[in-house]
Amino acid sequence: MKGNRLYKFEKLCSRTAINALFGNGRSMVAYPLRAVVVLRSSDSVTDNRARFMITVPKKKIRKAVGRVLLRRRIREAYRLNRQIILPQLASAACEVEIAFIYMDKEIADYATIDACMKKLLGKIATQAVIRAEKEVAEDVDN
RNA sequence: ACAGUAUGGCGGCUUGUCGCUCGCCGCAAUAUCGGCGUGAGGAAAGUCCGGGCAACACAGAGCAUCAUAUUUCCUAACGGGAAGCUGCUUGUGAGAGCAGGGAUAAUGUGACAGAAAAUAACCGCCAUUCCGCUUGGAAUCGGCAAGGGUGAAAAGGUGGAGUAAGAGCCCACCGGACGCAAUGGCGACAUUGUGUGCCGCACAUCCUAUGAGUUGCAAGGCCAAGUAUACCGGCAUUCAAGGGUUGCUCGCCCAUUGCCGGGGGGUAGGCUGCUAAAAUCUGGCGGCAACGUCAGGUUCAGAUAAAUGACAAGCCGUGCUUAUGCACGACAUAACCCGGCUUAUAGCCAUGCUGUCUUU
Numbered sequence: 001m002k003g004n005r006l007y008k009f010e011k012l013c014s015r016t017a018i019n020a021l022f023g024n025g026r027s028m029v030a031y032p033l034r035a036v037v038v039l040r041s042s043d044s045v046t047d048n049r050a051r052f053m054i055t056v057p058k059k060k061i062r063k064a065v066g067r068v069l070l071r072r073r074i075r076e077a078y079r080l081n082r083q084i085i086l087p088q089l090a091s092a093a094c095e096v097e098i099a100f101i102y103m104d105k106e107i108a109d110y111a112t113i114d115a116c117m118k119k120l121l122g123k124i125a126t127q128a129v130i131r132a133e134k135e136v137a138e139d140v141d142n
Numbered sequence: 143a144c145a146g147u148a149u150g151g152c153g154g155c156u157u158g159u160c161g162c163u164c165g166c167c168g169c170a171a172u173a174u175c176g177g178c179g180u181g182a183g184g185a186a187a188g189u190c191c192g193g194g195c196a197a198c199a200c201a202g203a204g205c206a207u208c209a210u211a212u213u214u215c216c217u218a219a220c221g222g223g224a225a226g227c228u229g230c231u232u233g234u235g236a237g238a239g240c241a242g243g244g245a246u247a248a249u250g251u252g253a254c255a256g257a258a259a260a261u262a263a264c265c266g267c268c269a270u271u272c273c274g275c276u277u278g279g280a281a282u283c284g285g286c287a288a289g290g291g292u293g294a295a296a297a298g299g300u301g302g303a304g305u306a307a308g309a310g311c312c313c314a315c316c317g318g319a320c321g322c323a324a325u326g327g328c329g330a331c332a333u334u335g336u337g338u339g340c341c342g343c344a345c346a347u348c349c350u351a352u353g354a355g356u357u358g359c360a361a362g363g364c365c366a367a368g369u370a371u372a373c374c375g376g377c378a379u380u381c382a383a384g385g386g387u388u389g390c391u392c393g394c395c396c397a398u399u400g401c402c403g404g405g406g407g408g409u410a411g412g413c414u415g416c417u418a419a420a421a422u423c424u425g426g427c428g429g430c431a432a433c434g435u436c437a438g439g440u441u442c443a444g445a446u447a448a449a450u451g452a453c454a455a456g457c458c459g460u461g462c463u464u465a466u467g468c469a470c471g472a473c474a475u476a477a478c479c480c481g482g483c484u485u486a487u488a489g490c491c492a493u494g495c496u497g498u499c500u501u502u
Contacts, residue, residue, distance in 0.1 A: 011447080011448095018447070053447055054447080055447075063474075063475090064187090064474080064475050065473095065474055065475055067475090068451095068475055069451090069475095071448095072162095072450095072451050072452075073451085073452070075161095075162090075451085075452095076160090076161080076451070076452045076453090077452090079160085079161070079162095079452090080160080080161090080452085099447095110452065110453070
């Protein structure tokens with residue numbers, strides 16, 4: 001994988017996978033964004049370590065125009081910033097599934113969404129590193 | 143010039159960087175990569191009508207429910223549209239809006255106010271009788287709809303004749319209703335003549351005519367991993383035990399359990415339906431118009447946790463300020479597809495018409 005292209009297999013499409021994510025995920029917040037995350041270890045050699053989805057609730061943003069615009073902005077922010085987490089995931093041998101949920105009632109501009117996205121991805125990356133260290137420790141114990 | 147009105151149209155543009163959907167080409171390849179093309183609206187919205195399409199249902203008749211209700215035309219169809227007719231409301235005006243089956247059938251309702259909301263006597267007018275005798279007062283299962291105020295609506299209007307007082311009770315003119323006739327119009331209807339004194343209105347129930355089977359692409363059709371497994375075949379299995387054949391034993395067949403193979407239905411998931419059509423553009427012809435017709439050109443979204451974007455710069459438009467700077471650029475995101483309706487919409491353009499002012 002090269003460049004900033006966004007492939008279909010990076011999107012989270014399956015209904016069952018989404019239900020599992022919301023059942024087991026841990027949430028973290030960087031207002032106005034909330035992320036629901038599932039980390040799991042994976043030894044398989046794939047390019048695809050992260051899959052994501054975006055939700056803008058109808059209760060918060062009434063008009064379809066606004067929801068579409070926000071979805072596009074969030075996707076753009078993820079696309080441009082995901083290089084923050086991908087190397088960490090590869091080194092920690094983890095896969096991650098993320099759902100981004102928009103929480104504000106106003107439509108935020110791109111700059112604020114970009115900043116939030118950077119913060120969130122940073123948190124996820126550190127989580128992945130911690131998890132990897134733990135597993136290493138357990139292996140030593142065994 | 144300004145303000146308005148009707149109809150029709152537009153609904154920001156360009157460049158750069160990084161990206162998305164689908165299609166085509168290249169490669170073994172449906173992944174990936176490279177190249178080329180392609181990609182939201184006038185309302186895509188509300189889901190209010192009418193169709194197409196699909197599945198299911200369907201002898202025939204009636205009832206109920208809902209919708210519609212002036213005329214002629216347009217249309218695949220419509221509860222939609224066009225051009226008319228009648229009445230009312232509104233605007234100085236161009237114009238705009240609303241309503242429009244019924245019987246001289248029936249029943250009910252009409253807030254507040256008012257005597258009374260439809261078999262009208264509160265005040266009032268008149269008559270008769272009694273009291274008083276001055277102008278008045280009282281009574282009558284008396285007469286009177288001319289005057290009063292109320293109201294959305296008050297018993298056709300004006301004048302005369304008439305009377306105790308009055309009244310379409312009668313007469314003249316005017317208005318309306320209904321009947322008849324003539325003329326014009328495809329028709330609703332209009333105009334004219336004539337006859338009948340026939341003379342409140344609104345709404346609902348009701349009646350009449352016409353239409354409506356139900357569910358919606360999450361319809362419907364196809365493929366189908368894994369898991370469990372109806373059923374079929376093969377092999378194996380039992381220390382004992384089951385059923386059939388037989389008087390009994392063996393044998394054979396069935397059954398049991400396990401493995402392997404096949405297999406139907408079918409879950410996750412995928413494919414299809416799925417976009418070339420009542421399509422659209424240009425021109426001619428017919429029509430007042432909606433629209434029709436002929437000829438030629440064009441190919442124009444098909445996503446599915448859901449594609450057209452993000453950022454930067456410049457231009458354009460509007461407003462505030464004035465060589466500049468700042469702010470703003472509406473409404474609204476296809477989900478099977480069409481025709482309408484309704485609602486939202488900054489600003490701009492074209493054509494016709496109207497009002498006001500100025501100039502010639």
